[in-house]
Amino acid sequence: AVVSTQSTGEPQGDAKFVEGSCMDLEDPSVGKVLRFPPQSELSTSNYVKFTADFGADSLDSLSICFWYFKAFSDTSRYVFSYAVSGDDNAIIVGEQSGKLGLWIRRTKYLSDAALEQQTWYHICTTWGSD
Numbered sequence: 001a002v003v004s005t006q007s008t009g010e011p012q013g014d015a016k017f018v019e020g021s022c023m024d025l026e027d028p029s030v031g032k033v034l035r036f037p038p039q040s041e042l043s044t045s046n047y048v049k050f051t052a053d054f055g056a057d058s059l060d061s062l063s064i065c066f067w068y069f070k071a072f073s074d075t076s077r078y079v080f081s082y083a084v085s086g087d088d089n090a091i092i093v094g095e096q097s098g099k100l101g102l103w104i105r106r107t108k109y110l111s112d113a114a115l116e117q118q119t120w121y122h123i124c125t126t127w128g129s130d
Helices: none
Strands: 010-012 016-019 032-035 047-049 061-070 077-084 087-096 099-104 107-114 119-128
Touching: 061 077, 061 087, 087 119, 099 119
Parallel strands: none
Antiparallel strands: 010 047, 016 032, 061 119, 077 087, 087 099, 099 107
């Protein structure tokens, strides 16, 4: 995942920011890359937590874009989770059964897009409460 240098989030567990970019291979000094430990060291304690002040108690829409490199052959991985009071996973983006998916309040929306191993993906999604 590529994280803006404007970010105030801090990596947790063994996750860490490293210099580089998966978007511009000609200029790797642009941006930061969030790197997680190898699959052999999987843990739910490796994440980045962002606490943002949106000026409201809850969001009525959300758009996210990120780069994702599928390095492992597992078919279920969740790369983004938006939490609200009382629900740690109100919105989730990830994959299940090797397909790109979006979960909104536990309702699953799987795409037809199969995620192949050793491939970069640029993923964008938008949600609105209307």
